[in-house]
Amino acid sequence: MERQWGVYIHIPFCRQKCFYCDFPSVAGRERYESGYIDALCREITVQGALYRGKWGTPATIYMGGGTPSVLPFQLMETLLKTLQEVFALPTASGERQKKPVEFTVECNPGTIDLAYLTLLHDLGVNRLSFGVQTFDDALLKRIGRIHTGAQAREAMELARAAGFRNVSMDLIYGLPGETQAMLVHDLETMVSLQPEHISIYGLQLEEGTAFARMQEMGKLSLPDDDTVEAMYDAMTSFLPQHGYARYEISNFAKPGYESRHNLSYWRDVPYLGIGAAAHSYLEGQRYENVREIPAYIEGIRSGSGVRRQEEAMTREIAMEEFAFLALRTARGIDRRHFEQRFGVPLDAIYADAIAKLKRQGLLAEDAAGVRLTELGMKYGNVAFEEFLL
Structure with a gap:
């Protein structure tokens, strides 16, 4: 596929x-x-x-x-x-x-x-x-x-x-x-x-x-x-x-x-990481290859494997990451994409955070989704904190 x-x-x-x-x-x-x-x-x-x-x-x-x-x-x-x-x-x-x-x-x-x-x-x-x-x-x-x-x-x-x-x-x-x-x-x-x-x-x-x-x-x-x-x-x-x-x-x-x-x-697209310390995002989970160069070379040569799963991705962590990463972009969080990914509307999870950040002038909203304003881009970490579950 x-x-x-x-x-x-x-x-x-x-x-x-x-x-x-x-x-x-x-x-x-x-x-x-x-x-x-x-x-x-x-x-x-x-x-x-x-x-x-x-x-x-x-x-x-x-x-x-x-x-x-x-x-x-x-x-x-x-x-x-x-x-x-x-x-x-x-x-x-x-x-x-x-x-x-x-x-x-x-x-x-x-x-x-x-x-x-x-x-x-x-x-x-x-x-x-x-x-x-x-x-x-x-x-x-x-x-x-x-x-x-x-x-x-x-x-x-x-x-x-x-x-x-x-x-x-x-x-x-x-x-x-x-x-x-x-x-x-x-x-x-x-x-x-x-x-x-x-x-x-x-x-x-x-x-x-x-x-x-x-x-x-x-x-x-x-x-x-x-x-x-x-x-x-x-x-x-x-x-x-x-x-x-x-x-x-x-x-x-x-x-x-x-x-x-x-x-x-x-935008939540999967990727394969190749090499020492490379990160992968596959099938909704994150992985990291061993960091040390000799260990990486030996792991590949011996076939013992070099990839380790990071912290298991819970639904809450996945939602947070989706929000943080999308908000970095000018387009912001796409409502339809969020609902397709998680099966619930964006506002069912983040209505309070969105309302608060709009009042502070850090977030703009329309029918398609929400995105950081110019001020929000400047103080992105303040906005991201509100999307922690």
């Missing part, structure tokens, strides 16, 4: 761990790369083929990390050819599909050249996501990035030269020592490069990161709350004025270039 579903592939390797990053990624483990790609290809061949047999070709594939573009050329080629074989993906020069698989690969601008991007393009990748974060060289060094502002600008030239017509770039605001003027300069630089999609996040101090340790020691100088709020306001007004519509709390796109893969997360 054909149905919409996605695939996420995790590449845990980095040249250097960024100071803000709490993703499952490691630097200095190049010795595992070959064994890891072998294990990935085995997992794709078994699990990918299983779900392709059940549901057809996936609508989206997303390769994230870590930094996928640190993989040596030959290992990336092996991985892409396995994906092509298992999922019958067309190459750049091959057949044209009515709605091709959206295939995204994350890249660090300091790790790519034209030959590498051409390899990606020729073996079926049709969307790139560049982790830029800022174009300011001093800030880049301060947050542990390995690329320069010039390399970030050049990355777009290389992407276009390789044939890519769908490119996303990431920014982070609220960085140590950053001013509002610096953020505006970053925004101006980014829109001048004309990516099709822009993701922009406020800096979060996550437990276990270098920045969190620096903060505990009093060695991190962050912009104050008023400055960060002004940055947020500048960002949310600047990007729509330059042709990027906000379709999710942290994501802006030119018309038709919204990330189909990310939208599937927010």
Whole structure:
């Protein structure tokens, strides 16, 4: 039975761990790369083929990390050819599909050249996501990035030269020592490069990161709350004025270039996670693969399995997650979709929460559903709390 579903592939390797990053990624483990790609290809061949047999070709594939573009050329080629074989993906020069698989690969601008991007393009990748974060060289060094502002600008030239017509770039605001003027300069630089999609996040101090340790020691100088709020306001007004519509709390796109893969997360679409620490959402339950790279490689080689079920998904948890994820998007919670999924009207569960948030100006309502207002997007966590059962 054909149905919409996605695939996420995790590449845990980095040249250097960024100071803000709490993703499952490691630097200095190049010795595992070959064994890891072998294990990935085995997992794709078994699990990918299983779900392709059940549901057809996936609508989206997303390769994230870590930094996928640190993989040596030959290992990336092996991985892409396995994906092509298992999922019958067309190459750049091959057949044209009515709605091709959206295939995204994350890249660090300091790790790519034209030959590498051409390899990606020729073996079926049709969307790139560049982790830029800022174009300011001093800030880049301060947050542990390995690329320069010039390399970030050049990355777009290389992407276009390789044939890519769908490119996303990431920014982070609220960085140590950053001013509002610096953020505006970053925004101006980014829109001048004309990516099709822009993701922009406020800096979060996550437990276990270098920045969190620096903060505990009093060695991190962050912009104050008023400055960060002004940055947020500048960002949310600047990007729509330059042709990027906000379709999710942290994501802006030119018309038709919204990330189909990310939208599937927010719209309750199942996905298969491949690789160490990768998460899956299958048959209404969430799973996580083992996190440690050696354990993952051994689990695949021995056939002992690497996937573990997370907390069992109760009906209440499923409703909460459905609400939180849908509210992140500009479209919000679709009443019909909610009732189809849970067999009860949205208002039977959330009438009080909806009424309260409407009074506070955080939520808007119409016949189709409910969605966060501009104010609600700004204070999303306040709104999400009301949807806890």
